[in-house]
Amino acid sequence: MTKPYYDHGGIQIYLGDCHEILPSVEADVVVTDPPYGHGSTPRRGGKRAGTIDGEHVDLPWDVLDLSWLSMWGRAAAVFCASRYVDAVSTALRPDGMLIYVKSNPSPIGSSFEPCLTRGFPGHARHFTAYNAANGQVHPTQKPLDLMCWVVSRAPPGTIIDPFMGSGTTLRAAKDLGRKAVGIEIDECYCEIAAKRLAQETLFGPASR
Numbered sequence: 001m002t003k004p005y006y007d008h009g010g011i012q013i014y015l016g017d018c019h020e021i022l023p024s025v026e027a028d029v030v031v032t033d034p035p036y037g038h039g040s041t042p043r044r045g046g047k048r049a050g051t052i053d054g055e056h057v058d059l060p061w062d063v064l065d066l067s068w069l070s071m072w073g074r075a076a077a078v079f080c081a082s083r084y085v086d087a088v089s090t091a092l093r094p095d096g097m098l099i100y101v102k103s104n105p106s107p108i109g110s111s112f113e114p115c116l117t118r119g120f121p122g123h124a125r126h127f128t129a130y131n132a133a134n135g136q137v138h139p140t141q142k143p144l145d146l147m148c149w150v151v152s153r154a155p156p157g158t159i160i161d162p163f164m165g166s167g168t169t170l171r172a173a174k175d176l177g178r179k180a181v182g183i184e185i186d187e188c189y190c191e192i193a194a195k196r197l198a199q200e201t202l203f204g205p206a207s208r
Contacts, residue, residue, distance in 0.1 A: 005187075006194040010179040011170050013197075015190045018068050018162035018183040027181050028157025029119070030076035031150055031169050033140055036064040036084065066091040068162055075119030075155045079142070085114055094118050098153075100146055101128040119155050137192055138165040147172035154178075167193025 002021055006013035014021045064084050069076070069091045077098065080088045088094075094116040105111040129143040151159060151172045157179075161169040164182030166189050173180035174197060184190050 005190045006197065008197070009174065011174055011182075011197055012180075013164065013167070013170070013182045013184065013190050013193055015184060015187055017185055021183050022068055022160075022162055023071060025160060025181050025183070026158065027160035028074060029154045029159050030069075030072055030074070030078065030162065031147070031154060031159050032077075032161045032163050033079035033142060033165070034064060034066065034068075034163050035140070036081065064088075075117075075157075077115050077117045077120060077150055077154065079113055079115045082110060082112075082114065085116065088116050092116055092118055096120050096123045097125075098150060099124060099126045100142075101126055103128050103130045115150065120153055121155075122153070125153075138189065140165065142168050144168055144172060144175075148175060151176055151178060164193060165189055167196050171196055 002014055002016060002024075004012045005015040014025070064080070064087055066087060069078070069088075076092060078088050078092055079100070096117040098115040098117060098120070100113045100115060102111055102113070127146060127149050129146040129149075147168045151169065159169065159173045159178055159180040160183070161180070162183045164170060164184040167182055167184075170180045170182045170193060182193060184193065
């Protein structure tokens with residue numbers, strides 16, 4: 001099994017592809033925001049730069065890989081853009097939904113973001129949070145108070161974020177006394193997350 005990039009106080013980080021690492025990691029609840037639409041102007045049907053097997057290619061804008069979710073089969077909370085609700089629903093078979101209402105939506109972004117859930121208590125819930133437009137360290141940054149809210153409602157057990165980004169889900173788990181595992185393919189974000197987990201206080205009110 002791959003050695004953790006970071007391992008302290010019940011929190012682990014793995015550097016690598018979640019498709020390869022996820023099957024060998026012990027965890028109970030997924031809380032994540034899978035990647036989609038990075039690196040280009042967000043317009044439906046457009047293209048974005050990407051890499052497949054080391055080759056640079058243009059990928060369709062509306063790309064959302066949910067193959068990792070099909071191997072999960074346990075409790076999960078998955079954030080998605082509104083246009084991906086059907087795709088996530090098919091893969092997750094949710095029994096509830098949490099709604100993240102953005103208090104300052106970006107000019108090109110939506111004013112809310114659904115989080116489809118399976119195995120979480122309750123059904124549709126709303127949470128309003130500030131989403132920082134400046135000073136973010138990850139393109140799909142989420143507010144820490146939002147992730148604390150989601151993690152606090154997660155069923156018992158270890159939290160896992162297969163697309164950890166800069167580690168907000170893990171930081172929320174740590175603040176709430178939960179064990180957590182993060183997987184991230186970009187080493188620079190693993191480093192950022194490890195530094196954030198080592199701090200008693202964070203950079204600011206918003207993060208991902």
